[in-house]
Amino acid sequence: MDRKKRKLESGDRQDDDRLRILDSFEGFKVKSVISENSRCKTAVIHGELDGKDAIVLLERKPFNLSNVSNYFTEETGLENTLKNDIYGTYDAYPPKVENAVKAVVIHPATEKHVQKYTDQERYIVHETPSLYEQVTLPLITSKQFSIQWVYNILEKKKEADRIVYEDTDPDTGFILLPDMKWDRTDTSALYLVAIVHKHNIKSLRDLDTGSLPLLQNILKKGLKAIQDTYDIPASKLNVYIHYQPSYYHFHVHFTNVKFEAPGFGADRAHLLADVINNIQLYGDFYKKKTLTFLVREQEDLYMKFKDAGYFDCSEEVSVEK
Template sequence: MAAASPQRKRRREKEEAGDGAGVADADADAGGGGAFPLAELRVCRLLRESARDKAVFLHGQVNGTCGEVKDAVVILEKTPFQEENISDLLKNHTKLQLQMSNDIYSTYHLYPPPQLSEIKTTVIYPATEKHLQKYLRQEVHLIRETGEDYKNITLPFIQSQSFSIQWVYNILEKKAEADRIIHENPDPCNGFVLIPDFKWNQKQLDDLYLIAISHRREIKSLRDLTSEHLPLLKNILQEGKEAILKRFGVASTQLRIYLHYQPSYYHLHVHFSALSYDAPGISVERAHLLTDVIDNLELDPQYYQKQALTFALRADEPLLKKFQEAGRA
């Protein structure tokens, strides 16, 4: 089985953005013939920055092979510290510059050597207007969706869209990323694969992040779950915890295990992240703990067909417009 390319490994970022533009890590591709020409990027604007995540999102342009101008989104992120490199960082820094000193307190700018100055660089190229809007800072609105809202607004919207999740099927069919699968239960009804999320570089456990992807293809989201799916959900919970403990030594009490609603793609998947990691999407209006989901379905087999669910939508999202047109937002 051929190893998955960096482009395939980043395909889920592409799918979340809504169409088929290519995605790759610039540093991963730098040695290949198709390397993105980062030095030729002309920065047009800063789409967004995150001081908490130490990341910036840039809109840039480069000249294509035929001279045409093409848009790109470039994401620059400071990589996490790795324990084994700390001593080297302190001993071999190129410069330590005093910024402020007051009694027992002082602050410095420390300049690390190049090998310890890595910046994860993600490139979406060529980028569409959808990609630019995805990363642009926008207002966010809370929607409280009833069961009827889902049937009358959300579900018809989902069915009207051409969301491609071929990258999910490629993983399930071992056509891509087979070498990255941590655990698989092959049962077509109650089975799943467990794979590291692309946001985790697998070099430290503080930001551990894996995804369990169901083999069943008809379950789009939390809204489709009934008591029929309890064996599947319990398999994901139990076997996922056991696999992570065996491979990474992280106990279940140190894991946050949850589903998103709304999900970023419409195929049932469950997130496993380190409890210490402030992962994207763990806010109360989006994350639903898997244990709570199981409990709710045991109390009421149709719980998620009836229950009102709250989620956030960005100002440019078409689904928000649908709720506004229906007088529900």
Template sequence: MSVSAEEEARLRRFNFTRILNQDTGTKTVNLLGEIESTPAILIAEKTAFNVTGAHLTKFSHDLHLPKVTLIARNDIYHSFMASQNSEYGEVKLTLIFPATETHIQKYTHQQLRMVVETPEIYRELVKPYVEEKRGSGRLDWVHNILEHKAEKESIIVEDTDDVEGFILLPDLKWDRKTMASMYTMAIVRRRDITSIRDLKKMHVPWLKNLRRRIPEVICEKYSGIEPDQIKLYVHYQPSYYHFHLHAISISHDSGIGQATGKAILLGNIISRLESLGGDEEAGMESVELTYFLGEESELWQRVFKGINGKGKAKE
């Protein structure tokens, strides 16, 4: 439907008053304003990429981006912000190069499966897989951060204690400007904890300190956000096996990464550990966890694809 000159003229007379709402997931913003002294609402939404083959081939070959600024670089991960363009708009780009088969699987659309990881399955099948994945340089980029070999300029705050300490820095998903989509990551300095499976009741004071300190330092660094507007959680399974936490704006929808069966609130982990009884060595290794995996993931293919609902390997 074509827009008449009168309708276009009316749209251009829109006089902005204030933002009513914004949704970082759907990339929409609802604006209140006036047209000739009459209240009006304008809803703006970023459109999807044109995914036709010819269009994406053209995009990938010459990018059509007049200005590209490097935000961060660490090992194989590169983050850029491309300036606004009449055809594509502002684009945040993350380059993974060289990409492994694991990266390709992670970023490929795939069917999801719910799995039940019993303590026995973890101990006998998953834990050996985790130990394998921690080797062969897979955590080099994390160690680069901890040793100040990369992203030093991006560090929001650092606690240098080798046991209690952590480094807080912006996640590559955040443009570092829009507080509604604020997304940070806290990487702990200690290297003996791979995931929530290694957490024990004895770690509760440390975890409570992280729960207090991380929102505190974010609010000291950035205006416009308060501690109870920050969501603090961990992933299971995580993308990499060095314990880290995600601290994001509660209003931000980061998609599947926040879904039930992937994200576990830090407060709930603390409560679970506190309920395990008097033994300080009791921990998450002894509990049953339910979560989802993609069918293309290596963990699904190697461990869970051949396990039935009773938690026993199929003959």
């Protein structure tokens, strides 16, 4: 069927924007490259599609080593860039089947999405419990990204075919499924997320003694599900929680130790085993601890801390003793 005929009538455009599957970037207009990482081979493009903002995350896919011979045929073109004795460097142009670029599309994108993916200056925040109560909590309870997509997963309206494991218990249960960053083929880049069924846990700050059964269940059953499904043992997995999280419905990340996962730095990732141990030692550990994270200058959270005078003080003054 012709692409244009597949589009819904204009009266259904809003639903179409959120539900339709693209088969090309026909009509996409590039506005700017808002982020680029040469080491990770990624770029984020801000553009327009069907008259509305769109964000496209481009990422070079890993080599499929099981088909590595596909690169070494007459279909791969070579252009020499340097030759010195026995050493030569070339720009190689492999066949289409081995030349795919992963593209994640957010459409229609909001101003918040554009802001989130744009390169910005970053600043360290040492968030004390009082700063959380006075600055962070009021913001995250009043203004955040829509997480309807999370509820769609939990209610099996979307991505049900991608679920690796589910525990349906309303208090300790969760759904385990691949993160969009993983192509589901290269297990050395394995990345799954456990999304809890319980709705009243926003972040690490809400965890206490009552959360232990949930956390222990996620760790135990999540690791077993990955072992059973992908034959990767617990000793080869990082299991952690982000703070600040990218969305405020509690979830846990599972990644292969070989994968340099975004957000696994000391300024954001908290290992689940350590979190469990800390709560076992002190039930209100994360309600009393000063937590460190990065904020970016266009983020609402940065502006809130700036308005509160946080960045006008020295680090020693800002952090409660």
